[in-house]
Amino acid sequence: TQVAPGAVHLPDWLDAERQRELLEACRAWARPPAGLRTVRTPGGGTMTARQVCLGWHWHPYTYARTVVDGDGAPVKPFPEWLGELGRRAVRDTLGEPVPAYDIALVNFYDADARMGMHRDSDEKSDAPVVSLSLGDTCVFRFGNTETRTRPYTDVELRSGDLFVFGGPSRLAYHGVPRVHGGTAPPGLGLTGRLNITLRVSGL
Ligand code: MD3
Numbered sequence: 356t357q358v359a360p361g362a363v364h365l366p367d368w369l370d371a372e373r374q375r376e377l378l379e380a381c382r383a384w385a386r387p388p389a390g391l392r393t394v395r396t397p398g399g400g401t402m403t404a405r406q407v408c409l410g411w412h413w414h415p416y417t418y419a420r421t422v423v424d425g426d427g428a429p430v431k432p433f434p435e436w437l438g439e440l441g442r443r444a445v446r447d448t449l450g451e452p453v454p455a456y457d458i459a460l461v462n463f464y465d466a467d468a469r470m471g472m473h474r475d476s477d478e479k480s481d482a483p484v485v486s487l488s489l490g491d492t493c494v495f496r497f498g499n500t501e502t503r504t505r506p507y508t509d510v511e512l513r514s515g516d517l518f519v520f521g522g523p524s525r526l527a528y529h530g531v532p533r534v535h536g537g538t539a540p541p542g543l544g545l546t547g548r549l550n551i552t553l554r555v556s557g558l
């Protein structure tokens with residue numbers, strides 16, 4: 356389903372087995388060194404979703420090769436297979452060729468976690484962002500490129516869903532106003548929600 360130009364939602368893109376495999380990989384990445392951490396913003400805020408990075412470490416509002424706001428360890432490598440998954444995601448949605456993905460940001464949400472409206476503008480490439488969701492269903496708010504406020508479209512993202520943001524949607528405001536606790540598939544073995552975004556750094 357095209358939600359806006361360049362923004363395509365493909366529900367249930369990952370089957371149950373692929374979801375379990377991806378979850379296991381995320382759990383391994385979350386372990387130290389360079390594991391899951393709480394992101395603190397320069398204004399003194401704390402992000403409620405906790406994060407682990409592969410390839411490049413994101414800290415507000417730039418990328419580094421070490422976990423500058425965590426244990427100082429070198430960032431875990433971005434695996435080849437994850438890049439292939441990202442390219443397949445773009446082929447299945449936008450049907451356009453893409454350069455090699457080199458960043459994965461994995462966000463872990465408990466039922467109370469949120470993500471405020473923001474734009475992802477720290478990458479120096481306009482390649483599409485690939486988003487994969489696991490676990491609890493959330494409300495994903497897809498806005499416009501001008502303001503954090505209306506008009507926006509609310510979409511439910513469920514376990515296994517793919518969302519790709521390219522073209523004019525690449526710089527749209529977006530956020531996660533709500534996670535529906537306890538809605539994860541029973542067989543998955545995840546409490547809460549996990550989101551993986553694949554990006555091209557352009558660095
Ligand atoms: C639209 N993550 O990591 S995924 C993020 O569910 C982020 O964890 C949310 O926003 C999450 O920055 C939303 C959907 C998403 C991801 C990246 C985008 C939408 C996007 C980049 C550009 C435009």
Ligand code: FE
Nearest residue numbers: 473474475529
């Ligand atoms: Fe984002």
